[in-house]
Amino acid sequence: MxxxxxxxxxxxxxxxxxxxxxxxxxxxxxxxxxxxxxxxxxDCPDGFPLTFAPAPEPPRLPYEELRAKLPRVREGGRVDEAEVRRTLAALDPKPSPH
Known part of the structure; x- marks a missing residue:
């Protein structure tokens, strides 16, 4: 580069x-x-430097829906990963979390 x-x-x-x-x-x-x-x-290349469009706005994350549907975890506790995945799949958030 x-x-x-x-x-x-x-x-x-x-x-x-x-x-x-x-x-x-x-x-x-x-x-x-x-x-x-x-x-x-x-040597510097001929021509003008490359320009790029502004980055797109980040998508809205469904914080309220996630907070209402996902299980609460006590400090030091554990959560069932499969349950979290099922809950996320049911909400069908866009974009989908990874």
Whole structure:
């Protein structure tokens, strides 16, 4: 993955013009990536950076329905997992919990 960064500053002592710096780094992302691996300087790709649409709103979770239907568990107690699964299936919440 190439990460493009940019910044700007003014050097009023020598030049009143704004200085813009753009740098790109290659970062390897994989299950085998080592911690603290240093990114490498690379040439920046041509064109504009990628843009993405805003993330969608999270779906409404049926808190009230779940609280009313799911069994209460005492502190240190246990609950029957099969019963919880049956209750969730009967409520048919969208999206379904995993």
């Amino acid at each position: 190439v990460v493009r960064t940019s910044g700007s500053a003014y050097n009023t002592w020598f030049d009143p013009e704004e200085v813009v710096l753009r740098r790109c780094f290659a970062v390897r992302v994989s299950p085998k990536t080592e911690w603290r691996e240093d990114p490498r300087d690379v």
